[in-house]
Amino acid sequence: MKLSKELRAFEDRIGHKFARPDLLQRAVTHASVSSATRQDNQRLEFLGDRVLGLVMATALLEHDKTATEGQLAPRFNALVRKEACADVAKEIDLGAVLKLGRSEMMSGGRRKQALLGDAMEAVIAAVYKDAGFDAAAEMILRLWGSRIHKVESDARDAKTSLQEWAQARGQKVPTYVEVSRSGPDHAPVFTIAARLQDGTEAQATAGSKRQAEQAAARALLEQIG
Known part of the structure; x- marks a missing residue:
C-alpha cells in the first residue's frame, strides 16, 4: 500500500x-x-x-x-x-x-x-x-x-487544591456552576463559576467544561491568596 x-x-x-x-x-x-x-x-x-x-x-x-x-x-x-x-x-x-x-x-x-x-x-x-x-x-x-x-x-490540580483549602477551613466542597455557553456546537465556549460556601467566587472561560472549571478554581485560589 x-x-x-x-x-x-x-x-x-x-x-x-x-x-x-x-x-x-x-x-x-x-x-x-x-x-x-x-x-x-x-x-x-x-x-x-x-x-x-x-x-x-x-x-x-x-x-x-x-x-x-x-x-x-x-x-x-x-x-x-x-x-x-x-x-x-x-x-x-x-x-x-x-x-x-x-x-x-x-x-x-x-x-x-x-x-x-x-x-x-x-x-x-x-x-x-x-x-x-x-x-x-x-x-x-x-x-x-x-x-x-x-x-x-x-499539573497541580487546581480543583483539588481549592477543595483542600475549603475543607481545611471547615467549609463544604466548592461548587462549579455553568454561567454561559456560546459558540457553535463543534467549538463551544464555556464560562464556569467556582464558588465557595461563603459565596466567594471566580469565573473563567475555556473551550471545555473541565478546562473552565480548572481555570475558575485557579482564579479563585489566586483571589483568596
Whole structure:
C-alpha cells in the first residue's frame, strides 16, 4: 500500500516511516467513514492510550526519583488526558490528514478536541504495532517534549487544591456552576463559576467544561491568596 503525499509528510512530522502503511491509514480513519473493508481507529485508540500511559509513568519516575505516588498521579493525569493528546495532535497537524465522514467534516471534526485526542492515541498504537515499544516511546517523548519537565509545576490540580483549602477551613466542597455557553456546537465556549460556601467566587472561560472549571478554581485560589 502506498501512502498519499499528505500522509508521507505526516510521517516526517512524527519522525516515523511505516513499514506497514496500512497501520497509519487505519490510525487516521474515523468511525464516520469505516466500512466492512475499511477499519476505523477505535481499537488502535484503546491500545495507544495504554502505551502512552506506560511511557509517561516510566518517564515521570525517571524524571523525579523522590516523588511520592500522590505527587506523581496529577502529573501523570496532566500528560495523558485527552486535552494533552489533542494539543500534541494540533502541533503536528494531525487534523489535516484525518479521514472523516461528511457530517463530521462539516461540523469541524478536524478541530474537535476529543476526536484529535483519540486519533493521537491511535497513531501511537500504530507506531507501536509497526515497530515496537521503543519506537513508540521515542516518538512520544519527542512529541511531548518539555511538557514532561514542566508538568511538576503545571499539573497541580487546581480543583483539588481549592477543595483542600475549603475543607481545611471547615467549609463544604466548592461548587462549579455553568454561567454561559456560546459558540457553535463543534467549538463551544464555556464560562464556569467556582464558588465557595461563603459565596466567594471566580469565573473563567475555556473551550471545555473541565478546562473552565480548572481555570475558575485557579482564579479563585489566586483571589483568596
